Amino acid sequence: xxxIVLGLLFCHFCQQGLAQPxxxxxxxxxxxxxxxxxxxxxxxxxxELAEAxxxxxxxxxxxxxxxxxxxxxxxSIDQDFEAASIHAxxxxxxxxxNAIHPGEPCGxxxxxxxxxxxxxxxxxxxxxxxxxxxxxxxxNISGGLNRGxxxxxxxxxxxxxxxxxNARNYDLNRDFIKCDTRNAQTFNQIFQEWEPHVxxxxxxxxxxxxxYTLTLIPTQKDKLQEPLASLLVGDxxxxxxxxxxxxxWEMIPYVYARTTPDEGIAxxxxxxxxxxxxxxLHHTIGFMPETHMLKPFEDRVxxxxxxMDQMVVYxxxxxxxxxxxxxxxxxxxxxxxxxxxxxxxDFSKIDSILFKGFEAGYKPSAISGLDRLYYxxxxxxxxxxxxxxxxxxxxxxxxxxxxxIPQAYTEVIERxxxxxxxxxxxxxxxxxxxxxxxxxxFETVDQPYEGHYLHSKVEVEKVRRIQKVYPxxxxxxxxxxxxxxxxSVLEPQGPDSYFAWNFFDxxxxxxxxxxxxxxxxxxxEMLEKDPELKKAFENARKExxxxxxxxxxxxxxxxxxxxxxxPTYQLYPVGRMVK
Ligand SMILES: [Zn+2]
Numbered sequence: 001x002x003x004i005v006l007g008l009l010f011c012h013f014c015q016q017g018l019a020q021p022x023x024x025x026x027x028x029x030x031x032x033x034x035x036x037x038x039x040x041x042x043x044x045x046x047x048e049l050a051e052a053x054x055x056x057x058x059x060x061x062x063x064x065x066x067x068x069x070x071x072x073x074x075x076s077i078d079q080d081f082e083a084a085s086i087h088a089x090x091x092x093x094x095x096x097x098n099a100i101h102p103g104e105p106c107g108x109x110x111x112x113x114x115x116x117x118x119x120x121x122x123x124x125x126x127x128x129x130x131x132x133x134x135x136x137x138x139x140n141i142s143g144g145l146n147r148g149x150x151x152x153x154x155x156x157x158x159x160x161x162x163x164x165x166n167a168r169n170y171d172l173n174r175d176f177i178k179c180d181t182r183n184a185q186t187f188n189q190i191f192q193e194w195e196p197h198v199x200x201x202x203x204x205x206x207x208x209x210x211x212y213t214l215t216l217i218p219t220q221k222d223k224l225q226e227p228l229a230s231l232l233v234g235d236x237x238x239x240x241x242x243x244x245x246x247x248x249w250e251m252i253p254y255v256y257a258r259t260t261p262d263e264g265i266a267x268x269x270x271x272x273x274x275x276x277x278x279x280x281l282h283h284t285i286g287f288m289p290e291t292h293m294l295k296p297f298e299d300r301v302x303x304x305x306x307x308m309d310q311m312v313v314y315x316x317x318x319x320x321x322x323x324x325x326x327x328x329x330x331x332x333x334x335x336x337x338x339x340x341x342x343x344x345x346d347f348s349k350i351d352s353i354l355f356k357g358f359e360a361g362y363k364p365s366a367i368s369g370l371d372r373l374y375y376x377x378x379x380x381x382x383x384x385x386x387x388x389x390x391x392x393x394x395x396x397x398x399x400x401x402x403x404x405i406p407q408a409y410t411e412v413i414e415r416x417x418x419x420x421x422x423x424x425x426x427x428x429x430x431x432x433x434x435x436x437x438x439x440x441x442f443e444t445v446d447q448p449y450e451g452h453y454l455h456s457k458v459e460v461e462k463v464r465r466i467q468k469v470y471p472x473x474x475x476x477x478x479x480x481x482x483x484x485x486x487x488s489v490l491e492p493q494g495p496d497s498y499f500a501w502n503f504f505d506x507x508x509x510x511x512x513x514x515x516x517x518x519x520x521x522x523x524x525e526m527l528e529k530d531p532e533l534k535k536a537f538e539n540a541r542k543e544x545x546x547x548x549x550x551x552x553x554x555x556x557x558x559x560x561x562x563x564x565x566x567p568t569y570q571l572y573p574v575g576r577m578v579k
Pocket of ligand 1: 101104202203204
C-alpha cells in the first residue's frame, strides 16, 4: 500500500538531497532538530507506521532489564517476516541497532525517518527487492528512561537524552558475550534467529575535534575470516567512503588517537564484548558509525541517515557478494584447524589517510594554570596523517574436535544455546581421554569492570586426563557455523572468554589444606618411602632459599607432590576432545 506523500518543502531537506518529509508521519526531530524522541514516543511512532504499512512489522521479543520487551521492526517489501523463509529466498538482511548508549541517540531519530522514507519513496522501492531491514528502535530502554540534559558533558545536543548505563548500570556495549543483562540475552537470540549479513550500531564519539561529522568503526578487518575481510577492505569500505563523499557528510575512520590526530590514528580492536566484535564472531560485518559529539545534533542525525541510506544502496547492488562471502567465511571457519583469539596493533605497518582537522595547540589553563590542549577551529587543515590499521594475531589455538562441558555450568551452556550452538547431551556415564588446561597464572582488574573482575594474560598448561562424564553433560562438536564463537568463549585465554568473565572462578580456590603438625609425620614417611621424591625435594630446597627457610613452605611442597593434593585446583573444567 502506498500512501500519498503530503510533502512539506523544508529547505533543509532540499539541501540534504532527501525526500520531503511526510506530514502524517513527521518525527519529533523534524519539528525540533535539537529534540530526540523518547523511548515511548519512538515505539508509538513505529506502531503507527506499522499499522499504516503492511510491509512493516513490529515484533516484541523477550524482556529487557526494566521489564519492557525489546522491539524489532522488520521492513520486508513482500511482507514475508520470517527469518528462515527470507534466508531461503536468499535475500540480504541488514540489521540496525539504536540507543545502545541512549546519550548518543542520533540513530533513534534517523532510523524513524529512514524506515518511513523507504516505505514512502517509490524511488527507493527498487533497493528493497532483495533486502530486508530489521531495526531495534531502542536497545537500552532503561537508560533511555533515565532522561536528562547533563550526562553528556561535551556533546552538542540533543536538549534531552538518556543515560549510558542501563537499569543495572551496565554498559550494553560491553555485554554481548557475558550477557549480564536481559537486553543482551534477548539480543543474542534475535541475532541468531535473523543471522543478518550486515549490522550497524549507531553511536556518538568522544575525543578530538576535527571537521567531520561522521566517523566509522568497521569490524577490525584482521579479525574477519576471508573472503569477508577482502570484501570489506577491497570494496565495501571504499564504496561507502566514496558514496558519503558525495553527500554533505564526508566520512572518515573513527579518530582513535593517543594524542592529537596529526600524529596518526589507529583502527579500533573491537573485541567480542563490543557489538561489531560480537557480530564478527558470527561472520556478520559490523559497523559502529560514531558521529562527532561537537557537531549539532541535527547534522549528526542526518549523517547517520545518509550512512544507512548509502548502505542500502550498496547492499541492493552487491548484496549477493556479501551473502556469498558470509557463506564462504562460515565454511572456511568450519574447516579451519587454527583459530585466532587475540591481536595487537602492528605499528610497523603504516598506511596514510587524508585528514581534515583543526590545528591543535597548548595554552595555559584558566583552571590549573598548567598547559591545556585546544583545537583552533579558525585554523582548519587538510593533510595526510599516518593510519595504523594492521593487527597481528598474538594468540591462536588449535580447534579441538569437540569440547566437553560439565552440566554444572548452566550459565555457559545457556549462552551457547542463545548463540545457536548445537550441543549434544551425553546420555551415559563414561570415561573420556581429553585435553585439559591448568590455569597457571592470570591478572585480574582491581576494581569491578562491568560487574566482573575480568581476568587477562591467562597462562595455561595443557595436560591429558581420563575424565569421567555423566548423563546430562554436554558435548559441543566443532565444525559448526558458530565455531568462531565457540572457540572464542571456551578457550580460557581468549580476551572475552567465559573464563575471563568469571564464569569459572570456582576453580581458582583450593578447597582442602593440611595441618602442619599432623602432616609432618606423614611427609617424613613419604620421603622415606620414595627416594625420587626425596631427591626432587632436596633439589627444590637448594634452588629456592626462601623455601629452605620456611617449614610451612617445605611441607607445602611435599603436600603438592602427594596424592592428597587436589587435582582439580585451577583445572579448567571444559575438556578438549582432540584427534
Ligand atoms: Zn557509544
